[in-house]
Structure formats: structure tokens, C-alpha cells
Amino acid sequence: MIVMKKITNPKIEELVLACLKKKSFEQALGIVMFEEIRLETGRPPDKIVITPKYMNDLQILEKIFSFTPSQKECLTESQLLEYKCVAGMMFLLKQRKGNKWFNEIHNGDHPARSPLILRQFLNAGFRSSALNRYGSNSDIVIGVEILGVDDACEECKKIARKQYKLADAPDLPYEHCTNENGCRCCYAPLVAGEKYSFN
Numbered sequence: 001m002i003v004m005k006k007i008t009n010p011k012i013e014e015l016v017l018a019c020l021k022k023k024s025f026e027q028a029l030g031i032v033m034f035e036e037i038r039l040e041t042g043r044p045p046d047k048i049v050i051t052p053k054y055m056n057d058l059q060i061l062e063k064i065f066s067f068t069p070s071q072k073e074c075l076t077e078s079q080l081l082e083y084k085c086v087a088g089m090m091f092l093l094k095q096r097k098g099n100k101w102f103n104e105i106h107n108g109d110h111p112a113r114s115p116l117i118l119r120q121f122l123n124a125g126f127r128s129s130a131l132n133r134y135g136s137n138s139d140i141v142i143g144v145e146i147l148g149v150d151d152a153c154e155e156c157k158k159i160a161r162k163q164y165k166l167a168d169a170p171d172l173p174y175e176h177c178t179n180e181n182g183c184r185c186c187y188a189p190l191v192a193g194e195k196y197s198f199n
Helices: 010-021 025-041 052-066 077-093 098-106 115-136 154-159
Strands: 141-147 163-165 186-191
Touching (some): 025 052, 025 077, 052 077, 115 186
Antiparallel strands (some): 141 163, 141 186
């Protein structure tokens, strides 16, 4: 497995952030892919090839930006976009520089922000990606079981340990979750050849 070098160029970070603010996901991904290849090979690539990883990353970005957290009532549209941009940066650049990027959006100190809300955006992207991957292997994975956490809210407990066909699986993070830490449920794949009791 090739481990890509981390992108640490502030100019690249600035370009990616500008793309995310405009919701230009393909352009942001292209910049990141170009820089990753340049760092790995020592020279700019001749062309960028659209790979399954690219398509998966694009789906994750789209889910991050379409997701609405359970604390939406206490956030303005501008704050929601900020969280989405920072989550997108953390995902694309694989770095935990949330505070730095929040400050760059504000050209200085950003008002109080919640790592829990930020985590919800990232979870939304990764959970959606997992379900999409299972769907692309539907001859092997025929459904999912929802796994909850010990301190799950009552709403999440209602879906925990239940088995769903892929097309019927609820979106995670669960929209009815009332946990103050946000939904942390996840999918476990159910493989063909076993007996399941689907809801």
C-alpha cells in the first residue's frame, strides 16, 4: 500500500479552502490529487486519472456538505458552511488543523466552535461512503446491521442491532438522534450466505 505524503503547503491549503467555500468539490479534489502525485513522484503529473478512490472521495465531500447536524438550531447558515469547509479540509488533507482553518476563514480568532459538531460532519461522510462501498459489492454484502454505542440515545437504541437490506438502511448519523454528542452509530456489513432477519 502506498502511503501518500501529507500536504503541508499553505498555498495548496488556501486553494483547497477557497474551492470548498464555493462548493467546487471536483476542483478541490483535483488540486489535492495533483499535489499528492507531485509529492510522491517529485514532479507534476501529466494528467489526473479519475479513479474509484476519487469518486468515493467526491461522494464523501458531497455528503459532508449536504449533512445537517442535530444542533442546527444554534448555528447560522454561515457557521454551518464553516463547519462543512473545515470538515472537508480535514478529510481531504488528512490533517487535524480544524482550529487553524477556522481562524483562516475568519482572519483571526473564530468564536467558540464544537469538535462534536465537526465530528458529526466527518461521520456523515464516512458512514455514507461505507454504505456506498457495500452497495457496490452487493453480491457479497447484502445488508447492514446498525451498531450503537453504550451511551446511545433512546432513538438510536430503537435502530441498534437491527438488520436492514442495503436499500432500506437508515442514513447515519441518524437524523432522529438526540444524544448531545451526536450520533455515533455505524454500519456492520452482512454477507451473503447467512440468514438474517431484515426489518
